[in-house]
Amino acid sequence: MKFTWIEAAALTAASVVSADELAYSPPFYPSPWANGKGEWADAYKRAVDIVSQMTLAEKVNLTTGTGWELEKCVGQTGGVPRLGIPGMCGQDSPLGVRDSDYNSAFPAGINVAASWNKDLAYLRGKAMGQEFSDKGADIQLGPVAGPLGRSPDGGRNWEGFAPDPALTGVLFAETIKGIQDAGVVATAKHFIGYEQEHFRQAPEAQGYGYNITESGSANIDDKTMHELYLWPFADAVRAGVGAVMCSYNQINNSYGCQNSYALNKLLKSELEFQGFVMSDWEAHHSGVGAALAGLDMSMPGDVTYDSGTSYWGANLTISVLNGTVPQWRVDDMAVRIMAAYYKVGRDRLWTPPNFSSWTRDEYGYKYYYVSEGPYEKVNQFVNVQRNHSELIRRIGADSTVLLKNENVLPLTGKERLVALIGEDAGSNAYGANGCSDRGCNNGTLAMGWGSGTSNYPYLITPEQAIQNEVIKNKGNVFAVTDSWAIDQIEALAKQASVSLVFVNADSGEGYIDVDGNMGDRNNITLWGNGDNVVKAAANNCNNTIVIIHSVGPVLVTEWYDHPNVTGILWAGLPGQESGNSLADVLYGRVNPGAKSPFTWGKTRESYRNYLITEANNGDGAPQEDFTEGIFIDYRGFDKRNETPIFEFGYGLSYTTFNYSNLQVQTLNASAYTPATGKTEAAPTLGEAGNASDYLYPDGLERITDFIYPWLNTTDLQAASGDASYGLNASEYIPEGGTDGSAQPILAAGGGPGGNPRLYDELIRVSATIKNTGKIAGDEVPQLYVSLGGPDDAKIVLRKFDRITIQPSQEVEWSTTLTRRDLANWDVAAQDWTITSYPKTVYVGSSSRKLPLRAALPTVQ
Numbered sequence: 001m002k003f004t005w006i007e008a009a010a011l012t013a014a015s016v017v018s019a020d021e022l023a024y025s026p027p028f029y030p031s032p033w034a035n036g037k038g039e040w041a042d043a044y045k046r047a048v049d050i051v052s053q054m055t056l057a058e059k060v061n062l063t064t065g066t067g068w069e070l071e072k073c074v075g076q077t078g079g080v081p082r083l084g085i086p087g088m089c090g091q092d093s094p095l096g097v098r099d100s101d102y103n104s105a106f107p108a109g110i111n112v113a114a115s116w117n118k119d120l121a122y123l124r125g126k127a128m129g130q131e132f133s134d135k136g137a138d139i140q141l142g143p144v145a146g147p148l149g150r151s152p153d154g155g156r157n158w159e160g161f162a163p164d165p166a167l168t169g170v171l172f173a174e175t176i177k178g179i180q181d182a183g184v185v186a187t188a189k190h191f192i193g194y195e196q197e198h199f200r201q202a203p204e205a206q207g208y209g210y211n212i213t214e215s216g217s218a219n220i221d222d223k224t225m226h227e228l229y230l231w232p233f234a235d236a237v238r239a240g241v242g243a244v245m246c247s248y249n250q251i252n253n254s255y256g257c258q259n260s261y262a263l264n265k266l267l268k269s270e271l272e273f274q275g276f277v278m279s280d281w282e283a284h285h286s287g288v289g290a291a292l293a294g295l296d297m298s299m300p301g302d303v304t305y306d307s308g309t310s311y312w313g314a315n316l317t318i319s320v321l322n323g324t325v326p327q328w329r330v331d332d333m334a335v336r337i338m339a340a341y342y343k344v345g346r347d348r349l350w351t352p353p354n355f356s357s358w359t360r361d362e363y364g365y366k367y368y369y370v371s372e373g374p375y376e377k378v379n380q381f382v383n384v385q386r387n388h389s390e391l392i393r394r395i396g397a398d399s400t401v402l403l404k405n406e407n408v409l410p411l412t413g414k415e416r417l418v419a420l421i422g423e424d425a426g427s428n429a430y431g432a433n434g435c436s437d438r439g440c441n442n443g444t445l446a447m448g449w450g451s452g453t454s455n456y457p458y459l460i461t462p463e464q465a466i467q468n469e470v471i472k473n474k475g476n477v478f479a480v481t482d483s484w485a486i487d488q489i490e491a492l493a494k495q496a497s498v499s500l501v502f503v504n505a506d507s508g509e510g511y512i513d514v515d516g517n518m519g520d521r522n523n524i525t526l527w528g529n530g531d532n533v534v535k536a537a538a539n540n541c542n543n544t545i546v547i548i549h550s551v552g553p554v555l556v557t558e559w560y561d562h563p564n565v566t567g568i569l570w571a572g573l574p575g576q577e578s579g580n581s582l583a584d585v586l587y588g589r590v591n592p593g594a595k596s597p598f599t600w601g602k603t604r605e606s607y608r609n610y611l612i613t614e615a616n617n618g619d620g621a622p623q624e625d626f627t628e629g630i631f632i633d634y635r636g637f638d639k640r641n642e643t644p645i646f647e648f649g650y651g652l653s654y655t656t657f658n659y660s661n662l663q664v665q666t667l668n669a670s671a672y673t674p675a676t677g678k679t680e681a682a683p684t685l686g687e688a689g690n691a692s693d694y695l696y697p698d699g700l701e702r703i704t705d706f707i708y709p710w711l712n713t714t715d716l717q718a719a720s721g722d723a724s725y726g727l728n729a730s731e732y733i734p735e736g737g738t739d740g741s742a743q744p745i746l747a748a749g750g751g752p753g754g755n756p757r758l759y760d761e762l763i764r765v766s767a768t769i770k771n772t773g774k775i776a777g778d779e780v781p782q783l784y785v786s787l788g789g790p791d792d793a794k795i796v797l798r799k800f801d802r803i804t805i806q807p808s809q810e811v812e813w814s815t816t817l818t819r820r821d822l823a824n825w826d827v828a829a830q831d832w833t834i835t836s837y838p839k840t841v842y843v844g845s846s847s848r849k850l851p852l853r854a855a856l857p858t859v860q
């Protein structure tokens, strides 16, 4: 999230699009106000009570961060000391507490996806939430469903789950429930269309040579938005998520944090989101505009890092006093923030942050960036790890996908000589945390780079764990961890009973360049001579097992079918227990049951090329046209009749399973009814007062660059210090933007996650799964649906479960399909509808191994 501002280099533009051809985002106003329906009722009521007692400046304080690196957390709002409400501490990341110590480093989201395990998603969320809470963080900046994974080389895909909305949606929701059950507000991010690192922020792109004036625009049609990218966010809202983070990119040439169609219409009206929208760091681009378009919290609060100025803070106070932003809108911001705080029980658990994101020193200035305030203890080194290492080890093992096994796994432990080959087996010579935000690829890879990271408490390497195992069994073990030492690799492989070859591919966030990769991967091949390392081993050892640590798919085409490559495992980004998790699978203590959460194509071209890596609109916003629609990952491969090496949902076990006896039963559900009626009018809580009420208090010692809600003077224009202050309001207040009267409820709206009727269960499907092998194992039955229309994907995943089955045991797996599962988004009706095209259900063990199928009965 932090960028370095470097002098821009000359632009080499491709084709230039004229402005009137650019994708356009229609206005949607006013910004919906929270209503406290359903499980929000109590929290909403308490929020309204407390906000009603607040002055305008106090409400504004809650909405605005106090400035970059001023206080301890990566983002912290002002508080309301008079009412005992602390500032809110927001802290990265989606896989553990970032920029801290004595915390756990959990497996990345992509591994949770590979586990296909709802319980583990929940438990991981809860364990992370406990660590945030114990460190004094109120808001965890995660989990991620945007990026969803449109393109295999998208830099931050691994922070999220999988390029499938149903798999992502379920695990996203379980993670959120876990985090919030631990008393911490979860943040569903990034909303929306944030599918690439290149051009996500114009100033950052200037740093790597593109003189663009605006950030890239994700141009997404309405159907693709609903059926793909918005889907998991609907699940998040249904799960009661407290915060949503709007994204850096534009959507249809309107910035994510001031896009009224995305925030007001899709998120707050249609999905009826009751929590607050927080900006990504410096993704906030206007004061009044963003407020009316639905933003509720500005992070980290300043216009640019440490400018000492803010679009909000004093400016938000002023814009209410000068009548531009209606008071009810600021009331609603504060209510949404306080409701989320109460909903998760933060008021019962709150402690001040006891770590500093900016230093590991014990003592420092209270206001770090400006070295002001008392010199005090800033790090208490509180160990918050509990026994989470056990869960981390289990998720690591349960997310390791067995892709190939020529009867060589599990290892017996009796192997005489075990060769460990490749840099990815060993440790980082700089130390596990030796590169800031994991911004290098040294040693074994267990998380990507960027803000989506945490510091490791330790990192068990494969070398360490496997060496322990071999020595315990009185074998010999040697490691060549220099991936360029081909002679030594060949010599070792020749003697080995088994060669375990470790390879990887990394990616991360756009503010760090690793080996010339600006976040997004430049290619999807292995890093660090990986293909040559595998081949050097395989040409010399007839029992070569390859272990891949990667952020997504990599090309294995050169060697996957080499006769001496007897095994392939994908271990993803397993976190701190990496080596132990892997050893559990290699030595058979854990029978692998994970399934690939993405497609493994034969070539880069088999995925098509969606990333825009050259400016294609002159100096203007690069245009990312999502013309492939819903056809990403397996949907695209199916449509193009492209055969992958390993398909989405594929994974082997040490046992085998058989599928039979598909049953389909129509359930009694009432008919679909579009939501109707109107909301209440916007409530206004308390009085705004006058400018003179909001002058800086006498005697306040102002911290340099700190963002306050107060004014220097009662002259509002002077207090704003804004050169363009006071433009004729009609020129920039959108029509309806200040209208607080009752508003129509959208047909597809009316409940959390959309129309409640969408979640009615229409059909029950069951199948029998038998373990036909000799040992217990986990299977993930997967249910896919063909929606049958000419524009539909061949099949789409809808349901899955991970179940443990004993040898010879038969299990009846039963699941239900909801109306949403069978519907398409009807652009004209602006509602979901079940088309009359004949629909088919498939059940099996992967997206291409679907032995059971049946026609679905007609339902509505």
Ligand SMILES: *[C@@H]1O[C@H](CO)[C@@H](O)[C@H](O)[C@H]1NC(C)=O
Pocket: 008, 009, 010, 011, 211, 213, 619
């Ligand atoms: C970048 O673009 C701006 C605005 O179009 C222009 O003023 C500036 O000279 C350009 N800089 C470079 C290095 O091309």
Ligand SMILES: *[C@@H]1O[C@H](CO)[C@@H](O)[C@H](O)[C@H]1NC(C)=O
Pocket: 023, 024, 025, 026, 219, 220, 221, 222, 223, 251, 252, 259, 261, 262
């Ligand atoms: C973007 O434009 C497309 C095409 O007009 C439209 O279908 C879609 O709803 C728009 N989305 C947003 C967020 O503006």
Ligand SMILES: *[C@@H]1O[C@H](CO)[C@@H](O)[C@H](O)[C@H]1NC(C)=O
Pocket: 057, 058, 061, 066, 077, 078, 079, 080, 081, 082, 087, 709
């Ligand atoms: C705003 O928050 C800051 C920091 O927490 C605090 O010092 C200040 O008193 C708050 N202002 C109001 C009006 O409560």
Ligand SMILES: *[C@@H]1O[C@H](CO)[C@@H](O)[C@H](O)[C@H]1NC(C)=O
Pocket: 133, 134, 135, 136, 351, 352, 353, 354, 380, 382
């Ligand atoms: C820090 O963490 C400990 C243990 O969770 C907690 O008791 C304490 O209140 C927190 N804050 C401070 C300032 O110690």
Ligand SMILES: *[C@@H]1O[C@H](CO)[C@@H](O)[C@H](O)[C@H]1NC(C)=O
Pocket: 286, 287, 303, 308, 309, 310, 311, 313, 314, 315, 719, 720, 721, 722, 723
């Ligand atoms: C108000 O916002 C403008 C940008 O819109 C900024 O230039 C100005 O510095 C802000 N004022 C304060 C007091 O932060």
Ligand SMILES: *[C@@H]1O[C@H](CO)[C@@H](O)[C@H](O)[C@H]1NC(C)=O
Pocket: 287, 288, 315, 316, 318, 319, 320, 322, 324, 720, 722, 724, 725, 726, 727, 728, 729
């Ligand atoms: C009201 O205040 C805001 C925030 O300072 C400013 O951007 C806007 O131009 C002002 N509008 C009027 C009509 O004075």
Ligand SMILES: *[C@@H]1O[C@H](CO)[C@@H](O)[C@H](O)[C@H]1NC(C)=O
Pocket: 429, 430, 439, 440, 441, 442, 443, 514, 515
């Ligand atoms: C570690 O990573 C840095 C940054 O990518 C690189 O320059 C260095 O060569 C690496 N060192 C080792 C020992 O791998």
Ligand SMILES: *[C@@H]1O[C@H](CO)[C@@H](O)[C@H](O)[C@H]1NC(C)=O
Pocket: 514, 515, 516, 517, 522, 523, 524, 525, 526, 527, 528, 529
């Ligand atoms: C792909 O990128 C990685 C990382 O920068 C690099 O090590 C590798 O050599 C590249 N592969 C090819 C085929 O260029």
Ligand SMILES: *[C@@H]1O[C@H](CO)[C@@H](O)[C@H](O)[C@H]1NC(C)=O
Pocket: 538, 539, 540, 541, 542, 543, 563, 564
């Ligand atoms: C497989 O390994 C053996 C050594 O065990 C070697 O002799 C043979 O050439 C290898 N096969 C291939 C196809 O490289």
Ligand SMILES: *[C@@H]1O[C@H](CO)[C@@H](O)[C@H](O)[C@H]1NC(C)=O
Pocket: 408, 542, 543, 566
């Ligand atoms: C490798 O070759 C050795 C010696 O010929 C043989 O005993 C062993 O079974 C082979 N291993 C595999 C996995 O084929």
Ligand SMILES: *[C@@H]1O[C@H](CO)[C@@H](O)[C@H](O)[C@H]1NC(C)=O
Pocket: 712, 718, 719, 720, 721, 722
């Ligand atoms: C308000 O006063 C402070 C302290 O004198 C000054 O630094 C700041 O620039 C002033 N802001 C505006 C918008 O005039």
